Amino acid sequence: MFLKEYIRNIAGGLKSLVTGMRMTGYYFTHHKEIITQQYPDNRDTLELPERFKGEVVMPHNEHNEHRCTGCTACELACPNGTIKVITKFDVTPEGKKKKAIDKLVYHLELCTMCNLCVEACPSDAIKMAQTFEHSVFDRNQLTKVLNNPGSKIMEGVE
């Protein structure tokens, strides 16, 4: 009785081993089913989906104009204090003072890519970019100013 059980255990173990090795053999001979991506080598062909949340950017048009009004909605929506809006007052040709952004400071090192600032923006001034290779040698480089130097607000954006 004991011997019977012993032999059955050995037979069961061998069967399990063969089943497992059969699958190993299958993938050993079927190279096309391997889906590993060779990441740094395929950088040129790598495509990320358009909704991928990599970092916050402010798109500018060809006249160096953005859509940001300086309303600080993104600053209020951000849970981490990632965005700081520094505003100034422009004088319009009619002699009125108008609020505009001086700098929109973005701390990439604090950002968790939660997308709440993009959702909160009433004038679609900021969006998420698909870049993801953010590592730098100096952490000061992670503090970015999103608006280009000398940029203005686009006509018709209030």
Place this chain on the structure above:
Amino acid sequence: MYQTTDILVNETANDPMGQMVINVGPQHPATHGVLHLVITLNGETIQKVEPHLGYIHRSIEKMCESLTYRQFIYVTSRMDYLSSHINNHACALCVEKGLQVEVPERAQVIRVLMDELTRIASHELWWGAMAMDLGAFTPFFHAFRERETINDIMEETCGARLTMNYMVPGGVMHDIHPNFQKRVKDFLQLYKQKIHEYDELVTGNIIFQNRMKGVGYISPEDAISYGCSGPVARGSGVSCDVRKHFPYEIYDKLQFDEVLETAGDSFARYLVRVKEMHQSVRIVEQLIDNIPEGDFQAKTKAVLKLPKGEFYQRVETARGELGVYIVSEGGTTPYRIKFRSPGFSNLSILDHMTRGSKIGDLVAAMGTLDLVIPDIDR
């Protein structure tokens, strides 16, 4: 604190010279994170297991008190990072309960679809990690192949692979991607092609069966008294699926079974999780062609204010019952938030279930608890 005298394993149990204290962790591959177990051994027999927490404490509950009702949801993705959608879902549901917002049906269906896909992904990672704990490395890659497909679906629709922040109060953040339905169907096809490998490689393997059967027994009474939930309790035959007993969203209209096993050992918990994947696939199949048209987000105010009072919502994550308890004083930020996380209660039974067993069985018993340390140690 602990009475070692009540488990007289042999004569040297009371002899301090015969005892040995071993630290497993905080950096140990079998604890899947920074969990620190202080194990008192007598020879190879475990006398006491004492989990030490606090290595990854980020005081998420306290952080949430300083954030508004829109902002705090993203933090909860960092608790149980393998079912982050479901964590966000629980918080969004709790805020909606306070705001009395009706969520559009399209948003509800999308939420349930995402929840179930997350559950499959979470169980797949657990399946691979469990096999790796027991010494097999190949299943890990097999599990990740299918999980990767789900991650790609999430990346396309939600914009991130792990910490999505997709569920917002009132619905979901974006509409689903145009490719979403096609890619989910592709995933279902792949899953059905490959699922037999799971059973061949691990479930039917005699080494795995011998290592898991009879290990880490939890009786139904213990499972209830220690507050276990999810697959850990269902492996002992305790019916506790929140989706069945306290249905939220559209779960009461769906056809799926609550998986129950009565053996109570590690193998039973293993079977519950594998069968739960099939049930989740069943739910996804029912919904993927029937996403109703309409809004994906209800109209809510720009600044959310919950009325004064207390709100509680529970959901079923991949690990068990997650409860979100919000106390509001009527302002824009919660006065107090408490999360009842499934991992903490499931970990608490580890000492009870491994006492008297051998140290080699500890990993086989702990692996089936499916511990995610940031969920235990918020």
